[in-house]
Amino acid sequence: MLSIVVFLPLVAALVLLGWPRPPGRAATWAWITASVADLVLVVAVWLTYDGGPGVTEGFGFEERQPWIPGVGSSYHVGVDGLSLPLVALTAVLFLACAVHGLGEDRNRRTYAALFLFLQTVCTGLFVSLDLILFFVFFDLSIVGMYFVIAGWGHGQAARAALKFFLYTFLGSLALLLGFIGLYVGSDPHTFDMVELARSAPLDDRPVFGGLVLLAIFVGLAVKTPTFPFHTWLPPAHTEAPAAGSAILAGVLLKMGTFGFVRIAMPILPEVWQTWAWLIVVVGVVSVLWGALVALAQTSFKRLVAYTSVNHMGYVVLALGAAGMLGGDAVARSVAVTGAVTQMVSHGLLTGALFLLTGAMWDRRRTYEMSEYGGVAGTAPRFAALLALAAFGSLGLPGFSGFIAEFQIFAGSLGPAPVATVLAVLGILVTAGLFLWALQRILLGPRSDTGFPDLRGHETAAIAPLMGLAIVVGLLPAWLLGVIEPAARTVVDLLAP
């Protein structure tokens, strides 16, 4: 079942490539069909998932086939409460991009195939339970995104794509080094995450374990991205097409933070605890740095890109705080639940924001906020969705971001009080930057050049994302109920 979810988009992509000249928008409609089918499967998985405790006790829909037996690597996949929400997010966001793709005219067939390929890669990564499998998907995501930016981007797309590729690829090399370290350090040697988590092989080797964590942390931190590894992000986003940005920020960034909860924390619990204070610091600096630098941006897309650094900083803060021994286990589990919620929430809200920037580019060919103003008058749908996404992003109750950040702060205050209080200041800065952006884009005298309102397919792509963010914001129980048991398992592993 899970393998079908993972590879269905890839099969669709291959079929598309074998279809020599699809007429008109046929390729895009085929893409939408495949994405809908995949989403339906994911919903089926969600409904039949029985809520196992995750990493130590087994996974839902687990599959295991020998792959490279020589090095103890297998095709091992499964879902738990940490990965299932991200798998669902992936399916939703890719479907939104598929619908949004109805407005893309350049080389529709390849565009669709590339996104379908990326969907397989992203879903595959979240269900991977083997380090080599994880790494393969991790690297393929970089390749796929490189082609999206270079092929369908604008401005200095080639340069931005190259920087993105080199930077994140170097990061992935560090990650590989760390994985090899785990392999070497384990006995018997294995790449299997579940076995590694059970034995936690490097717990009694603080120096070697520390180096392995360093390599893995750097690899994942580049992807997340946290300060100071974030500078590839703004150019990549600015030059990427809207859907590419939505996937990059909405799904690809989560690979980094997901790696922390899936790999680093359960497999290196003692080492994670030792360095938790540093991770908390990295998180808080990312929160404040991302927010303050975003505040000074003149380009709306760069601004949204920097808020990703800020939002992912909250996740890192929570995961770091989960490793601090100060607070009680219950609070730390709240922090981890909040971190996973934040990944989902950020995917929905930032995905919507980036798709909205696409509307800006299509109409005016610029992201500079000084070129806009008074858009609320001519484009009420655009204005309403942008305002909703902005208020959701700045943590207004009623949206998913509030649920996530509330848990993160409430859970982190006990273990890491000073850092948490500093991070709460981040919500002040994000309020300022989003409201200032809204003022510059939407408010003010109506401009003469006009700004046509969102077209049908744009609304259809963006509105459901906001709808989901509001549903999670008002009735989060169904989501938190899935995440919490798995988060608890991770926290229990950290401090038995």
Next chain:
Amino acid sequence: MTETIEYAAATGALSTIWLLIAIPVLSAAVLLLAGKRADAWGHLLGVGSIAATFALSVYYVVTLAGLDNRAVSLDLFSFIPVTGLQVDAGLLLDPLSAVFILLITGVGGLIHVYSIGYMAHDEGRRRFFGYFNLFVAAMLLLVLGNSFVALYVGWEGVGLASYLLIAFWYTRPNAATAAKKAFIMNRVGDVGLLIAIFLLFATLGSTQYADVFGNADALAGGTATALALLLLLGACGKSGQFPLQAWLPDAMEGPTPVSALIHAATMVTAGVYLIARSAPIYNLTESGQLVVAIIGAVTLMIGCIAGCAKDDIKRVLAWSTVSQIGYMFLAVGLGPAGYAVGILHLLTHGFFKAGLFLGAGSVMHGMNDEVDMRKYGDLAKRMKITFATFTLGYLALIGFPFLSGYYSKDLIIEAALDEGGAKGWLLGGAAILGAGLTAFYMTRLMLMTFFGKARWDRGVHPHESPAVMTAPMIVLAFGSVFAGFLLVNVFPLEEWLEPVFGPRPEAAHVLPPIVVTMIVTAVVAVGIAAAWVFVGRREVARTEPLGVSPLIVAARRNLYGDAFNESVFMRPGQWLTRFLVFVDNRGVDGAVNGVAALMGGGSSRLGRTQNGFVRSYALGMLGGSILVVAALLAVRFG
């Protein structure tokens, strides 16, 4: 968790109190989503939904009054069901929230009716009513929530509605800026409130009122004080109190009904509600209470002084609001002696200030939206109903004997004086002085607006507003006159609120109440006389006079509050962000690019050694061999 307060479960009719929030939310959703189709009847739906909630509120409060245990709690659903962070969505109807829902839906309903006329010619009227309904729903959630989280959700909801309504005329840059300023200054307070909520979780493991107030005694003294100050920060943001007062006068950029409902009668009093609701926490910390009272006293003086120098009729009223809420903060800062009195002033103020704002809106309506009082004058004859209702509101505000403000303000001054010692004299003295200044600036407003010579712009033809606007003004004028008397003598508010705040301690009066009343009345008379001397006797200039005393300049500039914010927060903030951007580009990204360049340069230099000449390769081999041999020797004999 040892003790929780047992609220009675809401049964029967009271189990439907969630309708109070659901009805306006639904109505707002219809108004905002239906599009132009709803333009024809949108305002009727907007008014109808609030009228329905008012009728329900009356019914619920009457039902509540018939119960023995007048505090019922209604659990709705589990909002955040995570172990360790159990947040249940639920409502609490008790005497305190009861008076608020009556105020919100009652005054709110009247202002909704008024808006039908006021916004009649605005193409965005449907959107206006949508936001207005949204506000009422959020405000009702704020006061009805049974936990600090529910309060916070409503708290942010009213902040959002306030933002949308201040920026309602979004094409005006001033409105857009004012809306942003309001939201951000509120957010400063929200940070305090949020941290207080997290602190409650960390120490008590819950934010449900039942758990928090049941276990408040278990809080360490330092924690209680910290909580009190953090909650106060939140309250200051929402209520426009020092040092977060600067946004409220700017918020007058919104339509006048918004100023009346949100920025005078209800939302800005949410801070007072927060402190009164958190009474069990404040009762634990005398220093926390003292800070609340001092903030109140300082703010009431700031509001009075700034109000004396303004020419914009709405800004005078806005600063007056800042100062009157200062009185309420002063009152609730006095602890059990002042909670009920503070709420009394909140209610009476809700009537007369809403009436005054609606009157100001009516004046603007007849004056082509002119707000500068220097261009008014002689309107008493042209707008008889507006003049009459405004005058009653004015008399109530300055504390004219036996009108509603007289009851509530005098009680606050008495309670402050009764604190005794330097504290009592300072707080009470500030309150008395404030009463005099209030009389001055309000009399000045009356004289400049309704009396003297007409100073209208050409083409302005003042006229009375339609009945749909004057009718609510008349009702509110009745409230301005009688609310104080009724709430003190007929339906004693203090008795009604006793289950929430406990009995009021009997304090020995420092001065007999009759003496206090005489002093206050005398000071008010001096204020009126001063206004007559400085404004009434003279010709009012059509432009602001220059070359005035430094005090007036300072008052015109809002006592340099904005300048302070700008120089201490905004500019350094801009420098900081610019500096960080520079570091981000040159430092962080520069380092990355530098490493990349170094690698590139290094490899091209290495590449140059591959030059194809056998002799240089031979030289390389020789050098390498020597190195190897040398290394071997060093290891062998070293």
